[in-house]
Amino acid sequence: MHKVLCLNKISPIGTDRLGAEYEFSTDMQNPEGILVRSAAMHDMELPAELLAIARAGAGVNNIPIAKCSEAGIVVFNTPGANANAVKELVLAALFMTSRKIIPAIEWAKTLKGSGKEVSKLVEKGKSAFAGPEILGKKLGVIGLGAIGVLVANAAQTLGMQVYGFDPFLSVDAAWNLSSSITKAASIDDILTNCDYITIHVPLNDSTRGLIGGDALAKTKPGVRLLNFSRGELVDTAALLPALESGHVAAYATDFPDDALIGVENVLAIPHLGASTPESEDNCAMMAVDQLKDYIENGNIKNSVNFPAISMPRDAQTRICIAHRNIPNTIGSFTALCGAAGINIENMLSKSRGDWAYTILDVSNDVTPDLLAELEALDPVVRARAI
Ligand SMILES: NC(=O)c1ccc[n+]([C@@H]2O[C@H](COP(=O)([O-])OP(=O)(O)OC[C@H]3O[C@@H](n4cnc5c(N)ncnc54)[C@H](O)[C@@H]3O)[C@@H](O)[C@H]2O)c1
Numbered sequence: 001m002h003k004v005l006c007l008n009k010i011s012p013i014g015t016d017r018l019g020a021e022y023e024f025s026t027d028m029q030n031p032e033g034i035l036v037r038s039a040a041m042h043d044m045e046l047p048a049e050l051l052a053i054a055r056a057g058a059g060v061n062n063i064p065i066a067k068c069s070e071a072g073i074v075v076f077n078t079p080g081a082n083a084n085a086v087k088e089l090v091l092a093a094l095f096m097t098s099r100k101i102i103p104a105i106e107w108a109k110t111l112k113g114s115g116k117e118v119s120k121l122v123e124k125g126k127s128a129f130a131g132p133e134i135l136g137k138k139l140g141v142i143g144l145g146a147i148g149v150l151v152a153n154a155a156q157t158l159g160m161q162v163y164g165f166d167p168f169l170s171v172d173a174a175w176n177l178s179s180s181i182t183k184a185a186s187i188d189d190i191l192t193n194c195d196y197i198t199i200h201v202p203l204n205d206s207t208r209g210l211i212g213g214d215a216l217a218k219t220k221p222g223v224r225l226l227n228f229s230r231g232e233l234v235d236t237a238a239l240l241p242a243l244e245s246g247h248v249a250a251y252a253t254d255f256p257d258d259a260l261i262g263v264e265n266v267l268a269i270p271h272l273g274a275s276t277p278e279s280e281d282n283c284a285m286m287a288v289d290q291l292k293d294y295i296e297n298g299n300i301k302n303s304v305n306f307p308a309i310s311m312p313r314d315a316q317t318r319i320c321i322a323h324r325n326i327p328n329t330i331g332s333f334t335a336l337c338g339a340a341g342i343n344i345e346n347m348l349s350k351s352r353g354d355w356a357y358t359i360l361d362v363s364n365d366v367t368p369d370l371l372a373e374l375e376a377l378d379p380v381v382r383a384r385a386i
């Protein structure tokens with residue numbers, strides 16, 4: 001029986017796929033797998049038996065990736081599985097930051113009880129809530145991954161002039177991006193030219209504070225800023241005076257902090273980007289399928305710390321080794337197997353940056369001693385037989 005711990009509410013459409021061979025609970029000791037959404041894991045002690053963490057979603061800044069790699073724990077996410085949900089909310093925010101829809105609705109509520117006067121009061125008061133159309137305006141999209149591409153393409157069909165910036169644009173994203181999107185040469189191109197700016201990059205050490213005082217100073221007066229990625233990408237302390245002065249006309253964020261809540265022209269959304277049944281189902285199914293395939297077969301798809309690697313199984317036993325990407329490591333594996341009288345029928349090794357992963361399909365049973373010898377090799381962080 002495999003054990004999977006669930007740290008957030010995950011759609012049963014996904015968890016039902018675990019099947020009868022899995023014990024699944026929100027509270028258990030020594031799990032082999034963890035399913036998580038946004039629960040903070042940085043301070044969590046990682047159980048010794050833990051093989052993998054599957055993030056049902058995109059962002060993995062809540063997971064201690066480097067610590068997981070050192071322990072040979074494979075971390076998965078579900079690229080693109082919630083991208084449409086976020087795109088739809090970003091489009092809503094484009095309209096809401098333009099047309100003052102939320103404050104206008106709030107004001108309309110205050111007219112309750114005015115009887116026959118309501119329509120007169122509506123006509124008298126509505127001018128306070130006028131706001132521009134998005135048609136023809138310039139939208140800058142920072143980060144053209146799964147979400148950024150969908151936002152850019154949709155905004156273009158709504159008649160916006162769209163500029164995109166992504167120094168690491170993937171080939172897939174380039175294929176999916178409408179040819180009408182203008183490629184920005186630098187982030188400054190976006191900052192200085194655009195009426196609306198939307199951020200779709202991961203939060204990491206190089207993107208934290210991406211939009212700070214210097215960046216805001218380069219933006220056009222009246223710019224509208226949208227952040228559906230992570231709060232710390234935008235420096236709140238620098239943003240507040242820019243909102244106060246009106247230089248930033250509106251800020252829509254899915255990640256409000258205490259200082260932003262209640263501030264005029266801030267649209268503070270409680271992290272609803274991926275909260276649709278469709279996205280929750282998609283993410284849960286992908287996360288569970290990837291986790292199961294890793295636990296049962298050692299295959300890796302959509303990991304953020306180890307390479308993609310997959311091999312059909314046709315031998316008695318599979319040895320899976322997570323290790324550092326160092327020359328001559330595979331030679332030590334085959335030498336140890338040879339010395340133990342193990343016949344390797346098939347093998348595959350892949351690397352990704354500092355880390356690598358090797359699958360050895362062998363025609364014998366594998367002893368705990370051999371696994372211990374493999375794990376004792378300097379570059380190896382985890383060896384197991386399935
Ligand atoms: N609000 C929500 O509920 C919600 C839902 C999903 C994702 N997210 C957030 O949105 C982020 C993006 O999601 P995604 O699915 O599009 O991820 P993705 O990995 O498909 O795309 C991220 C893109 O950012 C680019 N990038 C990285 N650093 C950059 C930089 N400095 N400048 C410009 N581009 C840069 C990458 O090249 C990549 O193309 C996630 O990391 C997550 O934090 C939020």
Ligand SMILES: O=C(O)[C@H](O)COP(=O)(O)O
Nearest residue numbers: 037038056057058059274
């Ligand atoms: O990175 C993500 O996928 C989103 O922020 C969604 O987070 P959630 O799964 O906690 O809604």
